[in-house]
Amino acid sequence: MQCDNCTTLEPIEDQGYVYIRPGYAEVHQLFLDHGLSVQETSEGCTVAYEVLEEMLTLIKLLKDISPGIREELSFSVTGRETSLSRRKWLPLKQLEEQLKHLDVVNIIMEQQFTSFMQPIVDSRQNIVAYEFLLRPREDSAPFQPYQLFETARTTGLHSFLDRSARISAIETSALWLPRGIKRFVNFLPSSIYNPEYCLSHTFNTINRLSLDPSDFVFEVVETERVDNVNHLQSIFEVYRRNGIAVAMDDVGAGYSTLEQMVRLKPDYVKIDRSLIDRCDQNVEQQQQLAIIANTAREFGANVLAEGIERQEEFEFCRQIGIDLAQGYLFGKPAARPPMDYQNTLVV
Incomplete structure (x- = not known):
């Protein structure tokens, strides 16, 4: 038995990957049109980021996606060394809130x-x-x-x-x-x-x-x-x-x-x-x-x-x-x- 909400969480790192599911062609094409390197996965796609600003730009791009698709998307942000088995999936709204309150989120995740x-x-x-x-x-x-x-x-x-x-x-x-x-x-x-x-x-x-x-x-x-x-x-x-x-x-x-x-x-x-x-x-x-x-x-x-x-x-x-x-x-x-x-x- 498992519970997604009881998983161990990692702080959002300066470099890492954004995993996105499901694999909508519209989302994939949007990233490609803006010069992002996109890799397909079994669940959807992933985009690497080198600095946090790149991830913020990626999230802002999704405002051009139709509302129906945006509501169905879920995201997982991991560091370069994070095990894929420890990923936690979030709806777009919760990910936006995490990025908006990153200092407080890091206090929570790092248990300060x-x-x-x-x-x-x-x-x-x-x-x-x-x-x-x-x-x-x-x-x-x-x-x-x-x-x-x-x-x-x-x-x-x-x-x-x-x-x-x-x-x-x-x-x-x-x-x-x-x-x-x-x-x-x-x-x-x-x-x-x-x-x-x-x-x-x-x-x-x-x-x-x-x-x-x-x-x-x-x-x-x-x-x-x-x-x-x-x-x-x-x-x-x-x-x-x-x-x-x-x-x-x-x-x-x-x-x-x-x-x-x-x-x-x-x-x-x-x-x-x-x-x-x-x-x-x-x-x-x-x-x-x-x-x-x-x-x-x-x-x-x-x-x-x-x-x-x-x-x-x-x-x-x-x-x-x-x-x-x-x-x-x-x-x-x-x-x-x-x-x-x-x-x-x-x-």
């Missing part, structure tokens, strides 16, 4: 990022877990995580980025955390097409590092509506079969509804910060928080309040039985945890 940790505390403010969040490496260009994932979405790289971010979080957790400390790791359901295959990289990384699957909680993060709840349910089932807990993030905001929460029955429910902000002063927020917390407890979920910045917010959440909390009040995301777990000293 790391994982920071933000503490999660219990009702006594003891750290019991960390959430892992994507951040730039010290030696890489700066970026906003949202910008990175948005560019990944428009360029067809969101599956690659989501998988790479999960693996980065797992590897970082192995460096700093002992067994028994939970590790919350985000995932995008839209990036997982076949759960059994697409998540195998995640499970293999956990096994390779001799980590305990029960220490992990994978939380679904989605900025778009999750239309296929059955698909998300199947992802949850695969995680759980591998001994890993699951969480729903941002419950109470946007598209995260109570109905979905009850149907999916996650092990952890993370309440969105919009309901937490000054909840000690807002009756309407207090009512919503109580409904979510009580409903989650009915099917046995742990409830976590996100975005806590004031002691009063934490005290109110604790009063209504929310036992876990996360926010700047307890610590900002950092490259290392605030505890040296080997020596139990505060860093």
Whole structure:
């Protein structure tokens, strides 16, 4: 079993080849008319480029092709030494987006990022877990995580980025955390097409590092509506079969509804910060928080309040039985945890 979206990707190099399929005579002739050297392949044709500007010119030429043919074309850009078996095919629109945002695309493809940790505390403010969040490496260009994932979405790289971010979080957790400390790791359901295959990289990384699957909680993060709840349910089932807990993030905001929460029955429910902000002063927020917390407890979920910045917010959440909390009040995301777990000293 294979998944095209789970293939290893290579950065777009200064020199290489553009493979094009299917083999329309109109496309072939267009390139020849502009003096390009074209070779036929079993799938279509290929054109070599010596500098990136030549590839950009090639893509611009395709605007003269009829729209119907343009929509059917797919492209693969490889370096001179890249194995043909590792090619990833893209529609023209996604390739144009990659070339338009080449700096950000290279950050994604070269994995110029790391994982920071933000503490999660219990009702006594003891750290019991960390959430892992994507951040730039010290030696890489700066970026906003949202910008990175948005560019990944428009360029067809969101599956690659989501998988790479999960693996980065797992590897970082192995460096700093002992067994028994939970590790919350985000995932995008839209990036997982076949759960059994697409998540195998995640499970293999956990096994390779001799980590305990029960220490992990994978939380679904989605900025778009999750239309296929059955698909998300199947992802949850695969995680759980591998001994890993699951969480729903941002419950109470946007598209995260109570109905979905009850149907999916996650092990952890993370309440969105919009309901937490000054909840000690807002009756309407207090009512919503109580409904979510009580409903989650009915099917046995742990409830976590996100975005806590004031002691009063934490005290109110604790009063209504929310036992876990996360926010700047307890610590900002950092490259290392605030505890040296080997020596139990505060860093």
